[in-house]
Amino acid sequence: MHTTDTEAQLGFELHTAARLLKRNFDRRAKAHGMTRSRWQVLWMLNKEQGLKQAEIAERMDVAPITLARQIDQLEQEGLVERRPDPQDRRCFRVFLTPAAEPVLVILRGLAGEVRDEALAGISAEELEQLTNLLSRIRENLSREEVVSG
Numbered sequence: 001m002h003t004t005d006t007e008a009q010l011g012f013e014l015h016t017a018a019r020l021l022k023r024n025f026d027r028r029a030k031a032h033g034m035t036r037s038r039w040q041v042l043w044m045l046n047k048e049q050g051l052k053q054a055e056i057a058e059r060m061d062v063a064p065i066t067l068a069r070q071i072d073q074l075e076q077e078g079l080v081e082r083r084p085d086p087q088d089r090r091c092f093r094v095f096l097t098p099a100a101e102p103v104l105v106i107l108r109g110l111a112g113e114v115r116d117e118a119l120a121g122i123s124a125e126e127l128e129q130l131t132n133l134l135s136r137i138r139e140n141l142s143r144e145e146v147v148s149g
Helices: 005-030 038-045 055-061 064-076 098-118 124-148
Strands: 078-084 089-098
Touching: 005 038, 005 098, 038 064, 038 078, 038 089, 038 098, 055 064, 055 078, 055 089, 064 078, 089 098
Parallel strands: none
Antiparallel strands: 078 089
């Protein structure tokens, strides 16, 4: 297969754009006392409540012990709670508490600010095309994960 300069540049552009998105969001979140590891846990639980700690750690690509400390801290602040897993007494599932909602409102606002900045000058049609292409790339790579994982 012939690799063009554009194809070779793709990985760099994706990585750099993702890194800058995270850094930009981190800078805004820090002003509200939120570190990346804290907001990532809350954001993940906002998307899917009741995950096991091991599932959250895997999705965040962090060591389970590192995540346990984050969840301990979030639990002490009343933002999350651990509940026993009804099918497995050895593990817990993690849920957001109502106290997390104001924090999530802030995070959603920050996400909107970062998204608006990142997408400045990009038309709705271009955004739809970009989203579709990135989804296909993710699906291609997810298939590879299943095959080799």
